[in-house]
Amino acid sequence: MSALIIFGILTLLMLTGMPISIALGLTVLTFLFTMTQVPLESVALKLFTGIEKFEIMAIPFFILAGNFLTHGGVARRMIAFASAMVGHWYGGLGLAGVAACALFAAVSGSSPATVVAIGSILLPAMLKAGFPRKFGAGIVTTSGALGILIPPSIVMVMYAVATNTSVGAMFMAGVIPGIGLAAVLGGVTWWRARKFGYPRMPKASFGERWRTFRESIWGLMLIVIVMGGIYAGLFTPTEAAAMSAVYAFIVAVFIYKDMQLKDVPRVLLNSANMSAMLLYIITNAVMFSFILTNENIPQTLADWMLAQGLGPIGFLLAVNVLLLAAGNFMEPTSIVLIFAPILFPVAMALGIDPVHFGIVMVVNMEIGMCHPPVGLNLYVASGITKMGITELTVAVWPWLLAMLCFLMLVTYWPTMSIWLPTYLGMM
Numbered sequence: 001m002s003a004l005i006i007f008g009i010l011t012l013l014m015l016t017g018m019p020i021s022i023a024l025g026l027t028v029l030t031f032l033f034t035m036t037q038v039p040l041e042s043v044a045l046k047l048f049t050g051i052e053k054f055e056i057m058a059i060p061f062f063i064l065a066g067n068f069l070t071h072g073g074v075a076r077r078m079i080a081f082a083s084a085m086v087g088h089w090y091g092g093l094g095l096a097g098v099a100a101c102a103l104f105a106a107v108s109g110s111s112p113a114t115v116v117a118i119g120s121i122l123l124p125a126m127l128k129a130g131f132p133r134k135f136g137a138g139i140v141t142t143s144g145a146l147g148i149l150i151p152p153s154i155v156m157v158m159y160a161v162a163t164n165t166s167v168g169a170m171f172m173a174g175v176i177p178g179i180g181l182a183a184v185l186g187g188v189t190w191w192r193a194r195k196f197g198y199p200r201m202p203k204a205s206f207g208e209r210w211r212t213f214r215e216s217i218w219g220l221m222l223i224v225i226v227m228g229g230i231y232a233g234l235f236t237p238t239e240a241a242a243m244s245a246v247y248a249f250i251v252a253v254f255i256y257k258d259m260q261l262k263d264v265p266r267v268l269l270n271s272a273n274m275s276a277m278l279l280y281i282i283t284n285a286v287m288f289s290f291i292l293t294n295e296n297i298p299q300t301l302a303d304w305m306l307a308q309g310l311g312p313i314g315f316l317l318a319v320n321v322l323l324l325a326a327g328n329f330m331e332p333t334s335i336v337l338i339f340a341p342i343l344f345p346v347a348m349a350l351g352i353d354p355v356h357f358g359i360v361m362v363v364n365m366e367i368g369m370c371h372p373p374v375g376l377n378l379y380v381a382s383g384i385t386k387m388g389i390t391e392l393t394v395a396v397w398p399w400l401l402a403m404l405c406f407l408m409l410v411t412y413w414p415t416m417s418i419w420l421p422t423y424l425g426m427m
C-alpha cells in the first residue's frame with residue numbers, strides 16, 4: 001500500500017510538468033508529514049550522511065573537465081584524426097563522427113556535451129560533402145549517447161553511489177560494451193552509406209594521419225590519465241576526476257590555446273550550475289530512497305518476485321521494459337537514482353552481478369536519450385540540426401534498432417561487462 005501511495009504522489013506531481021528533483025522532494029515531504037512517524041532528526045541525519053560520500057565529488061570535476069574540453073577545440077582535432085583514419089571508407093565522415101564521439105565520450109563523460117561538441121562541427125562538414133541531413137543527425141544523436149557508457153561516466157558514478165558499487169569496477173566494465181556499441185553504430189553507418197552510395201573521402205596519407213594524431217594527442221592523453229591511473233592504483237576515480245579537470249584546463253588554455261583565461265570564469269560558472277542541479281537531484285533521491293527503505297518496499301518487492309518464481313532471465317527482461325518505458329518520461333540521472341534502489345536488491349537476491357546490472361541500466365538509459373518524448377540527445381541535436389523532434393525520430397530509427405539489439409546482447413551475456421574488471425582484479 002505504501003508503495004502505491006508513494007509512486008502515486010510522484011506520478012501526479014510529474015504529470016503537472018514539475019521537474020523530477022522537486023517532485024521527488026515534495027513526494028518525500030508529503031509522505032513524511034502525513035503518513036509516517038519517522039523523527040525529523042533521523043531524516044536530517046540521513047540527508048547529510050547520504051550525500052557525504054567521497055565518490056560524489058567526482059561529478060563536478062568530470063563536468064568541469066568536459067566543459068573545458070568542449071570549449072577548448074579538442075573535438076575538432078578528434079574529428080580530424082578520425083577522418084584521416086576511416087574517412088576513405090563508405091560514409092567516411094559519418095564513421096569519423098562515430099569514432100570521434102567515442103573518443104570524446106572517453107574524455108567528457110557526458111552525452112549532451114558529446115552531441116554538442118562533435119555535432120556542431122561534423123554536421124556542417126557532412127552537409128557540405130553531400131550527405132543528407134537526416135543521415136548526419138542520426139549518427140550524432142545516437143553516437144553521442146556513448147558519453148554515458150564509455151568511461152568516465154557521470155551516470156556510472158551515480159549508480160555506484162546509489163548502490164555502493166565500486167566506481168572503478170563500473171568504469172572498467174563499460175570499456176568493452178562501449179567499444180562494442182561504437183562498432184555496432186559504425187556498422188549501421190557503413191551499411192547505410194554503402195546502400196545509398198554516400199560519398200567517400202580520399203584516403204589520407206601516412207603523414208596526414210600522423211599529423212592529426214599529434215594534434216589530438218593532448219586530448220587523447222586524458223583517457224590514459226583517467227583509466228590508466230585508476231587501473232595502476234595511482235589514484236581513486238574521484239582523484240582521477242580532479243586530475244582530469246586540471247589537465248583539461250591546462251590543455252585548453254596553455255597548450256591548444258583555444259580558450260582565453262578570461263573565458264575560464266564563465267566555464268567555471270556553467271560547471272557549478274550543472275553540478276548544483278545534479279547534487280540537488282541526488283539529495284532528493286537520497287531522501288526518496290530512505291523512504292522506500294524505511295517502508296521496506298525494495299525487500300518486499302524482492303520477496304514477491306522470488307515467490308512468483310521469476311528468475312534472472314525474466315527479471316532482466318522486465319527491467320529492460322521498465323527502464324525503456326521510463327526513458328519516455330525521465331532523463332538518465334533521475335532514472336538511476338529512482339529505480340536503482342528499488343531494483344538493485346531484487347537483482348542481488350537473484351544472484352545478478354551488481355556491475356553487470358549497472359551496465360544493463362546504463363545501456364537502457366542510452367537508448368532512452370535517443371527517443372521521444374524526453375530523449376535529451378534529441379533536443380540537443382534538434383538545436384544543432386534545426387530539425388523537429390518528429391523528423392529526428394525518423395532519422396535515428398536504424399541506429400536505435402541496432403542499439404536495442406545490442407541491449408539484448410549486453411543483458412544476457414554478462415561476460416562482456418564483467419570480464420575486464422574481473423581480469424584486472426577489481427571484482
